[in-house]
Amino acid sequence: MASLRARLVDLILPLLGSKARLASAEGLKQSLATHTPQPVGPSTHTHLQFKVTERMTAGMHVYKVAPKIGAGSASVLYLHGGAFVHELTRWHWRLIESLVKRTGATVHVPSYPLAPSNTWALAGSMLR
Numbered sequence: 001m002a003s004l005r006a007r008l009v010d011l012i013l014p015l016l017g018s019k020a021r022l023a024s025a026e027g028l029k030q031s032l033a034t035h036t037p038q039p040v041g042p043s044t045h046t047h048l049q050f051k052v053t054e055r056m057t058a059g060m061h062v063y064k065v066a067p068k069i070g071a072g073s074a075s076v077l078y079l080h081g082g083a084f085v086h087e088l089t090r091w092h093w094r095l096i097e098s099l100v101k102r103t104g105a106t107v108h109v110p111s112y113p114l115a116p117s118n119t120w121a122l123a124g125s126m127l128r
Helices: 004-016 018-022 025-034 044-049 090-103 120-127
Strands: 050-057 060-067 075-077 106-111
Touching (some): 044 090, 060 090, 090 106
Parallel strands (some): 075 106
Antiparallel strands (some): 060 106
């Protein structure tokens, strides 16, 4: 059974219109025409609560988020949503924080190149 929070999210998401904007080729084109990619990095809160490091790998920023104390041996590669055309958002970072807090894992977060300026092949090769 879904939690109350999950049920509320299911009710609220359609009201935001994000999915509708990306559901068709025309909606995606309109979204891209009005959207200027603005990468969002980890917040001050993330830096205070977790051990956050950033490095450049294959020309992209890769963040590593881990518990400040007692990091487990598990690692997670987090590929953010956004239909490969939108950057990380504060909502992604909240989910990343939750993953680290609940699992003790180290989460690796690449800010990979986005379409339409780049191709899936470039992003895929950089992620290897």
